[in-house]
Amino acid sequence: MFVMLAGILAVIGALAGAYYFAVRPVTLRVAVGPANSDDLKVVQALTQAFNQARGYVRLRPVQTDGAAASAKALEDGGADLAIIRGDLDVPKNAQAVATLRKNVAVLWVPPSAKGKGKKSGPKITKIPQLAGRRIGVVGRTPANVNLLKVILQQYGVDPAKVEIVQFPAGEAADAIRNQKADAYLAAGPVNSKITADAINASTRDGGTPTFLAIDSAEAIAQNHPMYEASEIPAGAFGGSPARPDDEIKTISFSHHIVARKGLSESTVAAFTRQLFAIRQQLMTEFPLAAKIETPDTDKDAVIPAHPGAAAFVDGEEKTFLDRYSDYIWWGLMALSAMGSAGAWFAGYLKKDERSNNSSLRERLLDLIAAARRSDSTEELDRMQAEADDILRDTLHCFDDGAIQEGALTAFSIVLEQFHRAVADRKTLLDNMPQNPQRAGAQFRAAGTL
Incomplete structure (x- = not known):
């Protein structure tokens, strides 16, 4: 009897322990950067919202120097989740959970200065005319330079024959006012304040910037799957007259929330469910949250979706009983076997x-x-x-x-x-x-x- 009782208590304790570990809150480390970036602000807002909701998943931001450093942190096991750029090298152990936002490439040429006795070259209206010119890139990340090189190569412009200079995002407006370059490239959301300020700084003497359309966007997307053909709507950057005054073709790339490949499927599914539930609450206070989208669950996606996120998106998320029914069944079978064995043993002792x-x-x-x-x-x-x-x-x-x-x-x-x-x-x-x-x-x- 004591043997049977001990066995029953052991099985009940194991089931209770399994249930506790299955429902206890899990804290996930999120690698994101750089400081003061939109990505970091979104993650901080999500962290606060998750804590207030007291859900199954909690977040702990791990600040990095940028998307490349965040990807490295995920690859090395220093983070469970990371915010990465889709046009950078994706870690082999990364699987997509959500699309945080999409960035578009914006190429423009400031209007020529007037009344200053300066000679200006031929007016730049097309990308091939950038050969031999000086191009300013907004932001210090090398990824934006790589993006510019991809565009130039598509139009037959040798990047080696172009002088590229980078400006920190906070100094871009002053550099543009001081005419530090002949043309500029910025990458960010269509409603990015940094991009809008840089374009507004290009307006001088009543002139408006000339936007360079990337008409070969579809060809670039074919050759480089991390990019997509996109458009910048007319008036996206405000101003009078509207800037731009017409729709412009361009390319875009995504910032993804990715998870480690080995992260529990149920944990990622719970995080994805909480993410999209919280997104609706944050949209009024934090408009950037409206840009969060579900990942591409196709098998040929550039970044494969994590099975947990795919289960949520496809409506195939498993319940507690679905996940642990096999364990419960085997536990009951073990309990029955232990009871039978205990009864036999007790009978043997009293023979x-x-x-x-x-x-x-x-x-x-x-x-x-x-x-x-x-x-x-x-x-x-x-x-x-x-x-x-x-x-x-x-x-x-x-x-x-x-x-x-x-x-x-x-x-x-x-x-x-x-x-x-x-x-x-x-x-x-x-x-x-x-x-x-x-x-x-x-x-x-x-x-x-």
Whole structure:
């Protein structure tokens, strides 16, 4: 019984422990950067919202120097999630969870300065005319330079024949006002304040910037799957007249939320579910959250979707019972097996006790026959004392579980027959005439002879 009880408690404890570990909050480290970037602001807002919602998943931002450093942190195991650029090298252990936002490439040429006695070259209206010119790139990340080189190569412009200079995002507007370059490239969301400020800084002497369309966007997307053909809508950057004054073709790339390949499917599914539930709450206070989209779940996606995120998107997310039904079933089977094994073991341990009790019952049957032949009340009293000892041992066996209630009932019938046989024999002996030998024995016992 103790073995069975211990086994049952062990299985129940294992199931309770499994349930606790399955539902306890999980904190995921998110690699994101650089400081003061839109990506970091979004992650900080999500972290606060997750904590307030007290959901299954919590976030802990790990600030990095940029998307490349975030990807490295994920690859090295320093983070569970990371915000990366789709046009950079994606870690082999990264799987997409969501698309945080899409960035578009914007190429423009400031209007020529007037009344300053400066000679300006031919007006730039097409990308091939950038050969031999100086191009400013907004932002310090090398990824923006690589993006410019991809565009130039598509139009047959050797990047080596172009002078490229980078400006920190905070210094871009001043550099543009000081005419540090002939043309500029910025990459960011269509509603990016950094891009809009840089374009507004290009407006001088009543002139407006000239936007360079990337008409070969589809060809670039074919050759470089991390890019997509896109458009910048008219008036996207405000101003009067509207900038741009017409829709412009360009290329875009995405910032992704990716997870480690080995991260639990149920954990990623829970994170994805919370992410899109929280997104609706943050849209009014944090408009950038509106840009969050579900990942591409196609098998040929550039970044394969994590199975947990794909299950949420496709409506195939598993419930607690779906995930752990096999474990529960096997636990019940183990409990049943342990119960059977415990019952067998307990029965084996009490085998000798049952055998002894059977012999006692046979002895009681023999006493019934002996009582019916007895010629002495003293002998009957000794039989009665032995029967009492047999009764005591039988009750102990019943208390220990060595015999069942049916065996105890059979024993009580035999005991009743023994008492009846003793009572009948004593009555008969009391009514019989005493023979000389019997009378002499009784007198000697009384001390009269």
